[in-house]
Amino acid sequence: xxxxxxxxxxxxxxxxxxxxxxxxxxxxxxxxxxxxxxxxxxxxxxxxxxxxxxxxxxxxxxxxxxxxxxxxxxxxxxxxxxxxxxxxxxxxxxxxxxxxxxxxxxxxxxxxxxxxxxxxxxxxxxxxxxxxxxxxxxxxxxxxxxxxxxxxxxxxxxxxxxxxxxxxxxxxxxxxxxxxxxxxxxxxxxxxxxxxxxxxxxxxxxxxxxxxxxxxx
Amino acid sequence: xxxxxxxxxxxxxxxxxxxxxxxxxxxxxxxxxxxxxxxxxxxxxxxxxxxxxxxxxxxxxxxxxxxxxxxxxxxxxxxxxxxxxxxxxxxxxxxxxxxxxxxxxxxxxxxxxxxxxxxxxxxxxxxxxxxxxxxxxxxxxxxxxxxxxxxxxxxxxxxxxxxxxxxxxxxxxxxxxxxxxxxxxxxxxxxxxxxxxxxxxxxxxxxxxxxxxxxxx
Numbered sequence: 001x002x003x004x005x006x007x008x009x010x011x012x013x014x015x016x017x018x019x020x021x022x023x024x025x026x027x028x029x030x031x032x033x034x035x036x037x038x039x040x041x042x043x044x045x046x047x048x049x050x051x052x053x054x055x056x057x058x059x060x061x062x063x064x065x066x067x068x069x070x071x072x073x074x075x076x077x078x079x080x081x082x083x084x085x086x087x088x089x090x091x092x093x094x095x096x097x098x099x100x101x102x103x104x105x106x107x108x109x110x111x112x113x114x115x116x117x118x119x120x121x122x123x124x125x126x127x128x129x130x131x132x133x134x135x136x137x138x139x140x141x142x143x144x145x146x147x148x149x150x151x152x153x154x155x156x157x158x159x160x161x162x163x164x165x166x167x168x169x170x171x172x173x174x175x176x177x178x179x180x181x182x183x184x185x186x187x188x189x190x191x192x193x194x195x196x197x198x199x200x201x202x203x204x205x206x207x208x209x210x211x212x213x214x215x216x217x
Numbered sequence: 218x219x220x221x222x223x224x225x226x227x228x229x230x231x232x233x234x235x236x237x238x239x240x241x242x243x244x245x246x247x248x249x250x251x252x253x254x255x256x257x258x259x260x261x262x263x264x265x266x267x268x269x270x271x272x273x274x275x276x277x278x279x280x281x282x283x284x285x286x287x288x289x290x291x292x293x294x295x296x297x298x299x300x301x302x303x304x305x306x307x308x309x310x311x312x313x314x315x316x317x318x319x320x321x322x323x324x325x326x327x328x329x330x331x332x333x334x335x336x337x338x339x340x341x342x343x344x345x346x347x348x349x350x351x352x353x354x355x356x357x358x359x360x361x362x363x364x365x366x367x368x369x370x371x372x373x374x375x376x377x378x379x380x381x382x383x384x385x386x387x388x389x390x391x392x393x394x395x396x397x398x399x400x401x402x403x404x405x406x407x408x409x410x411x412x413x414x415x416x417x418x419x420x421x422x423x424x425x426x427x428x429x430x431x432x433x434x
Contacts, residue, residue, distance in 0.1 A: 064298055067284065068291055077285055084298075088305070169395045178386045180394035181401035188402060 005070045009079075012062045015055060016083055019090040020136035020200075022052050026097035027132055027193055031125025033104045034186065035118060037111040042101035052094035059087040082203045086139065089196040089203075093132065096193045103182050112182050114175060117167055121183075124160045124190040127153060131197035135204075144205035150198045157194040161187040222287045226296075229279045232272060233300055236307040237353035237417075239269050243314035244349055244410055248342030250321045251403065252335060254328040259318035269311035276304040299420045303356070306413040306420075310349065313410045320399050329399050331392060334384055338400075341377045341407040344370060348414035352421075361422035367415045374411040378404040 026045060033042040063084045066072065072080060103112055113121050131153050138146030164187045168180050175183075243262060250259040280301045283289065289297060320329055330338045348370050355363030381404045385397050392400075 064294070067298075068294055071288055074285055077281070081281055081284075081301075084301075165395075165398060168398060169393075171394070174391075175394050176386075177388070177392050177394065177397035178382075180397035181382060181385060184398035184401040185405060188405065 005066070005072075008062070008066055008070075009076065012059065012066065012080070012083060015059050015062065016086055016090075017136070017140055019052065019055050019059065019087060020132070020139055022048070022055065023090045023093040023097070024129060024132035024136055026052065026094050027100075027125065027128045030097040030100040031122070031129065033101050034112055035122055035125070037104065037108065039105060039108045042104040042108075045101040046098055046105075049094045049098040052091060056087050056091035056094075060084065063087070079207060082207050086200055086203055089199050093193050093196045096189045096196075099189050100186055103186060107178075107182060112179070112186065114171065114179060116171065117164065117183065120160065120164055120167060121186065124157065124164070124187070127157050127160060128190050128193045128197075131157070131194050135197040135200040138201045138204045142204060142208050144208040147198075147201040147205040150201040154194050154198045157191055161191045222283070222289075225279070225283055225287075226293070229276065229283065229297070229300060232276050232279065233303055233307075234353070234357055236269065236272050236276065236304060237349070237356055239265070239272065240307045240310040240314070241346060241349035241353055243269065243311050244317075244342070244345045247314040247317040248339070248346065250318045251329055252339055252342070254321065254325065256322065256325045259321040259325075262318040263315055263322075266311045266315040269308060273304050273308035273311075277301065280304070296424060299424050303417055303420055306416050310410050310413045313406045313413075316406050317403055320403060324395075324399060329396070329403065331388070331396060333388065334381065334400070337377065337381055337384060338403065341374065341381070341404070344374050344377060345407050345410045345414075348374070348411050352414040352417040355418045355421045359421060359425050361425040364415075364418040364422040367418040371411050371415045374408055378408045 026048060029041050029045045029048070032038055033045060063080050066080050067077065070076075131150060134146055134150055134153070137143070138150075164183060168175055168183050243265060246258050246262045246265070249255055250262060280297050283297050284294065287293075348367060351363055351367055351370070354360070355367075381400060385392055385400050
């Protein structure tokens with residue numbers, strides 16, 4: 001019975017790893033779509049996000065079934081509840097990547113990013129993808145040290161969002177209001193994507209840290 | 218033992234109700250801050266959101282303690298896990314209200330909303346507050362019918378966000394890029410606030426609905 005349970009627990013963690021890989025791939029594709037005005041990549045991403053959502057719902061079901069059937073001990077319960085939260089973060093990361101792709105679809109055939117801001121948006125995309133990769137690695141290796149590094153990356157992401165807003169405001173000739181709105185949202189979506197990567201690493205650090213009585217996640 | 222447990226469960230639900238009341242109050246204050254360019258209301262809201270976050274963390278701790286100590290039966294587990302999700306929704310609603318207030322603080326003393334768009338933003342604020350009130354009432358009365366009505370309100374909110382974007386684009390003379398960016402974000406924050414109210418009502422409907430084997434929330 002406990003062996004079957006541990007197999008289920010292992011499958012739960014495997015699925016979580018798969019989900020992290022998908023979120024990382026999604027933000028890479030979203031950045032490609034927005035920089036290259038690649039409508040096919042944008043459309044493909046909208047379809048792929050369905051896969052992420054489905055996996056998220058499966059993980060939710062897995063977690064609750066594990067708790068209900070197996071009466072896990074405290075440390076296992078802690079892992080499962082943290083896993084539920086991680087699954088929620090990864091689902092949102094997929095949705096944020098899709099939101100970026102949707103802006104590309106809405107504005108097509110016009111490009112979303114004016115040429116002078118292209119390098120900055122590319123840097124936000126690279127930072128987001130790097131943060132997702134780091135969070136995924138931290139989840140796989142249970143490395144609590146990743147949380148501090150992800151905090152630093154997140155400060156960098158916040159700085160990039162502020163810089164993007166500043167550059168949009170300073171553009172001459174002024175950018176059109178529609179472009180300004182798109183860029184505000186794209187900056188926001190990357191920044192939120194980064195926040196969720198930080199949350200993932202913090203949950204890993206929490207899991208690896210000393211066991212606390214209240215199991216707060 | 219079970220009596221103490223049911224008292225804890227009742228306290229958990231009371232706290233969830235308090236949290237819903239705070240989220241509703243927060244969006245009302247945020248709308249006042251943005252429409253009246255009321256810097257004091259904006260600052261006050263930033264402080265109050267701390268209370269929401271603290272209550273959210275308490276609820277998380279309560280939920281996990283309830284599960285760990287009491288080995289709840291399936292229907293109770295379902296309620297507690299749904300409560301965890303609801304607490305997460307309400308915490309985000311508080312954060313979204315704060316984000317609106319932060320834009321007011323950032324642009325002060327300049328007003329964020331140009332006069333011709335004031336009525337539209339007021340309507341978004343009223344819709345958001347109404348949705349929060351409906352979600353709170355549905356949680357208190359366990360009314361599964363609220364989910365359908367909140368879906369309708371959410372369609373209205375989506376329409377308002379699209380209209381706001383359209384009106385920003387069509388303004389003559391054109392709005393400044395900074396104003397366009399602020400309004401894109403404000404529209405987005407109201408729309409996301411509405412999404413979470415919908416999620417709350419859907420979780421109530423799920424809880425009241427027929428018990429399912431997998432307990433998916």
